[in-house]
Amino acid sequence: MASSSSSFFFAEPTPTDNNGSSSSSSAPASSSPSSSPITNMAPDHLFTVLLLLPVESILSFAATCKRFRSLATSDTLWESVCTREFGASSVDALRSSLLPNLRNVAAKPWMAMYRKVSRLDTVSCSRLLPDPDAAELGGIPSPRASHSLNFISDCLVLFGGGCEGGRHLDETWIAYVGSNSQTMIKWQKVSTGIPSGRFGHTCVAIGNYVILFGGINDRGVRHNDTWVGRVLSTENNVGGGGITLSWRLLDLDLGSSRAPPPRGAHAACCFERKMVIQGGIGLYGLRLGDTWVLEPAEDFCSGTWRELLTYPAPPPRSGHSLSCIGGTKMVLFGGRGLGYEAMDDLWLLQISESGDLMWVQVVYENQKVPEGVSLRRVGHSATPILGGRLLIHGGEDSLRHRKDDFLILDIEAVLPIREQLPPPALNTRRLQQASSSLWKRINVKGHKPNRRSFHRACGDQSGRYLYLYGGMVDGLLQPGEAAGLRFDGELFVVELFQ
Structure with a gap:
């Protein structure tokens, strides 16, 4: 969607007569639409x-x-x-x-x-409170960060994460959302057949399935296992009570491929029914810059990993985001680099003319970023919304100062420029950006979430509602503490349009 088009909605057309000629000029007859073949075309x-x-x-x-x-x-x-x-x-x-x-x-x-x-210039935020009856019985997720949150079959699926004391969690929670009209939500815990506890893993939704890869446990062990969860619905589905989820380990075809190296704090998204992962923290704390694609079988019982070898590629990083927009391209943004600094670079992973996936860097001008906005961030969320754009929220900078802003990244504004580049310019693997509409700061009304990082967000199937849960937030300073920090357990719904 071309973001510059919105100004046309309020522009008055030039007055014309019934034949299409302008009443304010005496143009030659040959320039009148009546003399053009287009006027003879059927509607x-x-x-x-x-x-x-x-x-x-x-x-x-x-x-x-x-x-x-x-x-x-x-x-x-x-x-x-x-x-x-x-x-x-x-x-x-x-x-x-x-x-x-x-x-x-x-x-x-x-x-x-x-x-x-x-x-779009304003979003409305509100809290979704847990059902009080379930809360009394301990039926709500505990505060956490670096977990996963996905929207599948009108449900939110929450797994794992890290909590107070650096401990990992191994719980799967499901909450039925339905019509989005409720102010309370009822969580259900799935307690059997689940992956081992971890944080910094990734989950992507494909149809009624969720695919999980990697993560780190509280002993610092990196994983490279792949799990598949299937959302099941029974006939007794009043208020989502008949919905559950079953996990199983994905069988990998290791005869013709190998699994990615163990890692956590990587990024992932779904692309053409495949899972794509990039970067993360590997063994011995080494940050990675590799890209892998998982192609599951039709029945999701097995799958094949392959490494995507392309040059150039994004530098190694962790805590970044990878999001698929429009079903045709993936957008990588931010993260923490080798020098521990927060990054603000932007990359596209898309299909080239030869049919292969290739990385292209988008180089934008810092002076065209909205005033007062610092783009460098790690541990943010980047959620696809209507119009081929991303809604970016929160994160932290190199000094771990957390953010509470909402930004729109309109990657569609840059795509026509690439199509006009001659082949020599494409060989530079860089996409120059001159548009000032690439980044936009969004106002928030209602109950604005606190500053946070390493939370998770996902959107419903309409792209109108986003759900945001957990993360690390700034807490009150306690005696003897150098900095206040706590894990959050609030669930927010962000409504784009009313």
Whole structure:
């Protein structure tokens, strides 16, 4: 989605007469749309052509004459544009949740939907409180950090993490979310057939499955095992009570491949039904810069790992983020490097013309970062939202000063520039960024989360709601302590649009 297109929504078109000629000029007849073959095209053919254009071109086309304006601003077209930009699953979810409200205030609700997404500048945060009856019985997760949190089958799935005293946790918790309308949430604990305790592991959701890799236990042992969890739903599913999860170790085809070296604090995402991991802290505390891809079998009983060997590649790091946007590209951001410094570099992992995955660095200008924002961070969250963007929250800098800001990273703003680069420029493996719309600071209303790092966040299938849990937060200083630190156990829901 082109972020610059939002300004067109409030631009008045040049007045035209019924033939499409401007009433404020005396242009030659040859320049009138009536003399162009495009005016003879059937509306359904024009509709198809418009869907091939970027949004700003559609809106410019709408400003040419009354006939074209009627077609290019029709809500049928904008429903198709939203499907193209947001994905069919997100549009289906928004159709039932947000669209009824927009119909009450907008004559063209799908166009209004696109405008809400493109002009997003504020999010609303609130706490989801645990069910008091379950809390009395100890049925809520304990505060933690460096855990995993995924959204699967209308449920939140929470596993592992580190807690007070540097101890690891080996618990799996499930909470049914459903319609997102509740203010309380009921956690259920899965107590059988689970992976060993760990923190700094990664989990990615693929359909009704979650794949877990790696992590570190409280003895400092790094893991490289791969687990598969399957979310199961029974007929008695009132309020999510019939939902559970079963874990099993994934069988790896070690005859033709090998597992990645043990690690924790790495980054991972799902790409085309595969798991991609990058970096992390390996044996002896060494930071890694390698990239691996896991391709599971159709039945998720087995899988094959392969290392992605490409040059250039991101430098070694840990505590960074790797997120898939639009189903076609992965975005790596931040982390802690070899010198323990927090990083702010940005990389794309995407399919090249030859069909292979390749890394490309995005080089942006620091002066175009919003004033007062420091991008260097580690232990942040980066969650895909509607429009092919990432919502980045929190993290900490090199001195472990934690952050509470929300930023939007609009990677789509840089992609057209790459397409215009000649082949010699591509050989530099760098993507120059001149747009000031790459980064945007977001305002927060409601119950804003505290400063935190090494929390986790995930989005629902619509891309409208994000869930944020746990992390390390600044605590009150106690006598004899050099710095206050505590683990958090709060669950927040971040709503993008109301």
